Amino acid sequence: MNKFLICAALASVLSLTAIPARAAVNVFACEPEWGALATEIGGDSVSVYVASTGRQDPHQIQARPSLIARARSADLVFCTGAELEVGWMPVILRQAANGKIQPGSPGYLEAASVVSMKEIPQHLDRAEGDVHAAGNPHIQTNPHNFLPVADLLAVRLAEIDPANAAVYKTHHDAFITKWKAAIQKWETEAAPLKGVPIAVQHKNWIYLLDWLQLKEVVALEPKPGVPPSSGYLAEVLAKVKATPVKMTIRATYEDERPSQWLQQNAGVPAVELPFTVGGSDKAKDLFGLFDDTVDQLVKGVRQ
Amino acid sequence: MKLKRTLGVCAFGVALRVLSPVQAQAVVTDEDLAQIRQSIKQLEAQHAEDKKHIKELEQRLKNSDSKALASQTPTSESPTVPPPPKSDFPTTTASTSYSPAVSAPAQSSAPASAGAFNPAIGVTMMGTYAHFSHNPDKAPVPGFALGNEANSLGTQGFSLGESEVSLSANIDQALYGQLILSYPREGGVNVEEGFIQTTSLPLGFTVKAGRFFSGIGYLNEQHQHAWDFLDAPLPYRAMLNNQLGDEGVQIRWTAPTETFLQFGMEGLRGDKFPATPTNDGLGAQSVFVKAGGDVNESNSWLASLAYYHADAQDRQTTNDTTIDTFTGSSDLGIAGLVWKWAPNGNPVQRNLKLQSEFFFRHENGTFDDLAYHGDQTGFYGQAVYQFMPRWSIGARYDQVSADDGPSDFTGMTLDNLDHTPRRYSGVLMYDTSEFGRFRIQYNYDDSAQANQGVMFNYTVSLGAHGAHQY
Numbered sequence: 001m002n003k004f005l006i007c008a009a010l011a012s013v014l015s016l017t018a019i020p021a022r023a024a025v026n027v028f029a030c031e032p033e034w035g036a037l038a039t040e041i042g043g044d045s046v047s048v049y050v051a052s053t054g055r056q057d058p059h060q061i062q063a064r065p066s067l068i069a070r071a072r073s074a075d076l077v078f079c080t081g082a083e084l085e086v087g088w089m090p091v092i093l094r095q096a097a098n099g100k101i102q103p104g105s106p107g108y109l110e111a112a113s114v115v116s117m118k119e120i121p122q123h124l125d126r127a128e129g130d131v132h133a134a135g136n137p138h139i140q141t142n143p144h145n146f147l148p149v150a151d152l153l154a155v156r157l158a159e160i161d162p163a164n165a166a167v168y169k170t171h172h173d174a175f176i177t178k179w180k181a182a183i184q185k186w187e188t189e190a191a192p193l194k195g196v197p198i199a200v201q202h203k204n205w206i207y208l209l210d211w212l213q214l215k216e217v218v219a220l221e222p223k224p225g226v227p228p229s230s231g232y233l234a235e236v237l238a239k240v241k242a243t244p245v246k247m248t249i250r251a252t253y254e255d256e257r258p259s260q261w262l263q264q265n266a267g268v269p270a271v272e273l274p275f276t277v278g279g280s281d282k283a284k285d286l287f288g289l290f291d292d293t294v295d296q297l298v299k300g301v302r303q
Numbered sequence: 304m305k306l307k308r309t310l311g312v313c314a315f316g317v318a319l320r321v322l323s324p325v326q327a328q329a330v331v332t333d334e335d336l337a338q339i340r341q342s343i344k345q346l347e348a349q350h351a352e353d354k355k356h357i358k359e360l361e362q363r364l365k366n367s368d369s370k371a372l373a374s375q376t377p378t379s380e381s382p383t384v385p386p387p388p389k390s391d392f393p394t395t396t397a398s399t400s401y402s403p404a405v406s407a408p409a410q411s412s413a414p415a416s417a418g419a420f421n422p423a424i425g426v427t428m429m430g431t432y433a434h435f436s437h438n439p440d441k442a443p444v445p446g447f448a449l450g451n452e453a454n455s456l457g458t459q460g461f462s463l464g465e466s467e468v469s470l471s472a473n474i475d476q477a478l479y480g481q482l483i484l485s486y487p488r489e490g491g492v493n494v495e496e497g498f499i500q501t502t503s504l505p506l507g508f509t510v511k512a513g514r515f516f517s518g519i520g521y522l523n524e525q526h527q528h529a530w531d532f533l534d535a536p537l538p539y540r541a542m543l544n545n546q547l548g549d550e551g552v553q554i555r556w557t558a559p560t561e562t563f564l565q566f567g568m569e570g571l572r573g574d575k576f577p578a579t580p581t582n583d584g585l586g587a588q589s590v591f592v593k594a595g596g597d598v599n600e601s602n603s604w605l606a607s608l609a610y611y612h613a614d615a616q617d618r619q620t621t622n623d624t625t626i627d628t629f630t631g632s633s634d635l636g637i638a639g640l641v642w643k644w645a646p647n648g649n650p651v652q653r654n655l656k657l658q659s660e661f662f663f664r665h666e667n668g669t670f671d672d673l674a675y676h677g678d679q680t681g682f683y684g685q686a687v688y689q690f691m692p693r694w695s696i697g698a699r700y701d702q703v704s705a706d707d708g709p710s711d712f713t714g715m716t717l718d719n720l721d722h723t724p725r726r727y728s729g730v731l732m733y734d735t736s737e738f739g740r741f742r743i744q745y746n747y748d749d750s751a752q753a754n755q756g757v758m759f760n761y762t763v764s765l766g767a768h769g770a771h772q773y
Contacts, residue, residue, distance in 0.1 A: 053600065055647040060651050063773050065596060066562075068563055069557070069560060069561060095557075097502060097504065097557065098503070099502070105503075225736070255652060
């Protein structure tokens, strides 16, 4: 008798908290930029869960139970790939044990798989700091990279949910048109940035620098992910004196102290960029992300 | 207990059904050999043809690449991935391929050697210098019969901890496998874990089979090198011989809910303390449930409740000089809660981890030929705070208590000596990176007699480094 009661109680608890099955496709986006892209292409036909925020370091997300629960019911996992999530996604994928989203299945999508990667290391050694074998994974700082990813996503969504294929195609085409126009606008606005020397706090901006042709003079860490020693900071000061830089850029989630240190000691303005959707108040969606990024940079140059 | 048995047998049954397609016939006849040779010859011919074809394709690709480069505008970074062949879906540059090696311009140069399929290899090494104020090898816990590994508090002086080699990989589209070998300083090799696990069963089920750490406790599921403190808390030491790893089958089911909810059960051989292998080969069983979620961006939690039943037949334990024998059953309940805080969910700068587990055990049977019905409890609570990148500090309190047996047990192992064994610990950690850690731990152990210990330790990981569990 008791067992029946327990079963009944469990069933009622489950039905209360069960994930609503209204939307056709449950998307589990590792980072906010992919969540935003999935919303652009999927519209109302998808329900998007974003596993991290703009104030978190995407390398270091804790494999929390809530993420496992969401991955359990996902139809599509949409991540950067290129080992960015290597510290947490493997555990989540294995614990969620959801056959639809295992690597190799249509429900597993890595954005980096269709983007030309930069900074692919010649040799791999952990003494070089936090390097990724597949190259620098922070591809979302160049809007051009969203074009092939949007294509891939639209095809994948149509594959998973053929009934709404036409919807995805319509959204995709509209997004591409709008996005290409926006890129032109950003590139016009960013014209004064061409060739401007800057410092970066962490080496996660290579795609942005390449896009806007900014010149990285120095990084505030000796190796990716390795905090600077006082000796290294002296080197940075010397470099900045020899080649003056206009600003230091850093992502919202990063510690503000290194770039502020350079501001105090060399008068180099510290500029905080959203880095992803949700990284600043203005970066509410993908368009806001680059509106704000270009705006902050142009302001930085004029300072 | 009959129900538990049924569950366990059921677990084995399911596992066998899962495993059976993997077993292959390994008998090869001469006829087969001849056929294989024939096939190889055909393959070789095919290979030569393919090579020619690839050369042609490469040439064509080269030509089209240079064309594409010429047509690119200076600001455009957009890569030119060839459109999918079957596409009736007009996209700008899409690829329908699910294999990154094909669609990824960056990865197309990845080596395709046989070694590419090697499992991920990781090595974990530990070394400790410890100083105890009293001999750490004779450390009884009054009122408890300890397993053979729980008699010692540590090793005096310099010692190499267990070195571990872990090999892991997806076996195929349905299975994942992991083998962890540990090399104790005394010599020899132990298989610490060796299991296969399903990755894509329907409806949220997972089956694990082989030797593995039981899912009954939060710390129990983690490897020792992932623990914040160097040693197991007292209840783990007194009731699980530090950590319970056994052979058998584990089934888990994760509910399709927003709040993490997982049910699991295990049928185990019963090879490890507190069980002994029994005639039916199913010496221990367990059931557990875990729940967890986020309170907000900064706070998350995981709670668990487990029940473990073990049968023991002439189980021998050594306490200092005496050898004790127990026959009967051991029923253990564990309740645990882990709470993590990280500002805005970003643990890089600062984070806090609180964890506590409660143990309740009832043992029923004969101890050294005397009837024995005993209740024991234990718990630990610990807090670890990362106050700046790379630096953490932690504190722990643990205790166990056993009810005093009848007067027959006076002066024996199960005599609790009217004393509650307890311990106070503190730890300071410095991480050189995600892969290297130095620790200083201080213990004030009052299990039997006051014994103070200081331990200096390094724990490092080479090669593949698995993602961390919550």
